[in-house]
Amino acid sequence: MNRKSISIVSPAVAEHRESDGDAKGLLLSVVGAPWFLSVLIFIVFIAIWQVLTAGVGGAPAEALSEYDKLMGKNSPTAATSTIPSPGAVLQRGLELARTAFDTSNPNNVGIIIHLLYSLGRVLLGYAIAVAVAVPLGFAIGLVPRLYKALNPFIQILKPVSPLAWMPLALYTLKDSNASAIFIIFICSLWPMLINTAVGAASVRQDWVNVSRVLGLPWHTKVLRIVFPASVPMILTGMRISIGIAWFVIVAAEMVVGQNGIGYFIWNEWNNLQISSMIVAIVLIGIVGLALDQALAKIATSLSFRE
């Protein structure tokens, strides 16, 4: 497939391959492949990181002592070396992996346990948001008057940073965990609500006409035409929401957490475990990607094709 696409893009490459045999052609197609470029970029990035942090050993302990030096002398060279080298981060990652599922010490659980706490909060808050946003959005989309009546409130509440709700949530719910879940709920709500409403309100006129000329009753129209027609929009909203929820949980846990990946990062920052923070950042990225891809998969499997 790759080789084929290359011979289309660049006839010169194809000619070259024919004259010099297949082995060289294979090499060329590998070098030209996007994944090869990705690996190359990664290697260059790691190399630059290594060069910039050279002089720092590998152990986090040394990084800590460098930091002490910085505190004492305030030398400019020490400032750069406080960032651990790639090797140090990898080593720290392996250490964290060894205790990843550790729950023996409630004050110091494994990193995967923290991640699971975060995921649990996200999925719970998100599920409640789906349960509210999809039916409500559908109702808003189907009844233009309701849409007009609720629109000012939606427009005012939508741009509010979810974290602005935090103190109020803590005050009313009196529970940090419930507050975090509420924050996830409120931030996931808007994209799904608006997308569902727009999806239900903007069903293609052709399809509306089909339901009209067939004389379909209201409930058949909603179930067989409006709902399937708005599924792609609903799922787009759900995909936007899960991304935002995963953004917000880190910040929310930094404020209220006793656990969770956001708390973990903040705690490691307080301990000046820079390597752990970097490991956590990479993990957050991977989990966010997985959540997004899972929803993308669900979307393609549930959406109709034209």
Add this chain to the structure above:
Amino acid sequence: MEQYLQVQNVSMTFADKGREFHALDQINLAVRKGEFVSLIGHSGCGKSTLLNMIAGLIVPTAGRITCAGKVIAGPGPDRGVVFQNHSLLPWMTCHENVMLGVKQVFGATKSAAELRAKVEAALAMVHLDHASSKYPYEISGGMKQRVGIARALAIEPSILLLDEPFGALDALTRASLQDELIRIVSETHSTVVMVTHDVDEAILLSDRIVMLTNGPAARIGDVLDVNIPRPRDRIEIAKTAEYGECRRRLLEFLYLKQRKAA
């Protein structure tokens, strides 16, 4: 002959943001049971608007339309509509698309097996029984339009409304679908009103061709009776003098009297 469909002094004015557009003016038209009538005119003359009013999708601003003696107040399954762009629901198979209307019309009186048989019969009529379980994206444009015809026919409407049904198809596919439509109409004795801008299509299919003048305020400019005996064969009728005469009258109307700047 019974005047089945009657369009009486119908005018249509669209109001859009304070500006009014007078699309149709004083249209009078009567269609007999079993008659095939085509509406022809330049694009934008309001022929689709007239068809949509007969379908009940648009309410005329003046005049009235009756079907079987009853005033048309809205859309209903007594009139089957075939849309220009097939308008199949992409999340349903061909069978389900046809079943949607069949269930609505016959669901209360017929068993599930009878409903299925009706759907299959409608798909067989357009030679698509083999594609029954396929989704619209899996079949060609011509096949989609045939499903659209099957969907309209399956509810056994008393009148069939076709809005440029073959306009989006290539010439060869269009010809084969026209032949199928001739066969289906003769088998079902349907009353048909069709919108078209294709002169040959109109002559081949119609008993009567209604020519609309250019909008705004389009009127019926002329009516042509096509006295070519049925069954019609596209090759044979093209050789007749009657065909040439029909063609000449339509072309003169469209390109001399109602010439339109492109």
